[in-house]
Amino acid sequence: MARQPTLEFWFEFASTYSYLAAMRIEGLAEAAGVGVRWRPFLLGPIFASQGWTSSPFNLYPAKGRHMWRDMAREAARLGLPPVQRPPDFPQNSLAAARAAAFGADQPWIGAFTRAVYEAQFARGESIAEPGSVAALLNRLGLDGPAIVKAATSEPHKSRLRVVGEEAKSRGIFGAPTFLTEDGELFWGNDRLEQALAWATGERPPGLR
Template identity: 80%
Template sequence: MPRGPTLEFWFEFASTYSYLAAMRIEALAEAAGVTLRWRPFLLGPVFAAQGWTSSPFNLYPAKGRHMWRDLAREAARLGLPPVVRPESFPQNSLAATRVAVHGAEEPWIGTYVRAVYDAEFARGQSIAEPAAVSNLLNGLDLDGPALIRASTQEPVKSRLRSIGEEAKSRGLFGAPTFLTEDGELFWGNDRLEQALAWAMGERSAGMR
């Protein structure tokens, strides 16, 4: 059978709007007949290249206050649990991201990604410590300690660095970002449906 269209989903675990996209993208892609490619990456180096030392939601307080209110509204609209803001924002997502890089092609990747986001933004828990990530993996009937060990090996670290360079070379500036096979870039949770439509060949979807 011919392979269906593919959509790349670039996400950062510290990103609030990546959370909204991650909680629904797998089901939407499956319904559309689009193959989803999970692309975890770190926004820190991307922001640093733009001269930012932190999230723009921290650098611009008014924007940050609006974001948290908007996030709460959108979570309610999408039927997600009420948002619980983590004590630290943005969180250090390195440990969680390394596991996602290691398992990006594994059948559990979607379940894992949603579990991390649920812990972070629906329960307000820390995802920064490897032990916290390991516990999440254990809760998915995966071997948390083994996956943490594997994700800290040099091949995964090197792969994550390469992904960061790829993100910058392909023009990514934030998350979530969706990239189609023809190189069209869609940015933001509210562009997910357009990205899927474009991936399926509906070129007018991004031109309205």
């Protein structure tokens, strides 16, 4: 039996387009026969290294206005609830990212990731507080407070810093990013299908 290929899904909870990718990656990957490796990380340090103090959607207002309209169109096209802008954008995603990094290899990581995104972009809720993250975990039948506490203890607390350095070393500059096993990088929700095809061995004609 052939080994199942794997696609790394690098996502940031404050990222709007990571939301769209997170809501559909498992179904598409299963249909393609590809496993998903969930890789939560923080974009803030990467943006800071480029001299950005906020999301480019805030730094460039015209780009931001287009993004929110584009998100509304894409959510409607994918059958998702209307996009709700959270009270602050981008939100502080540290607590959620720590919990996701702690559970990245657990069977609940997909459901938790979707729950955080739905709270933020489908209901417009804050995900910044550890209590909010714990409540989302509780709704999944997990011990939210215990997971949040464990995620902020050493050595788990430093895991995000290590993952962030890995992201930089592998050339990741935004989210969502998809990395195949041979190191091919695909950036953006609209490249998910191409990333899955590449992971299964498909190549565009004339490209190796």
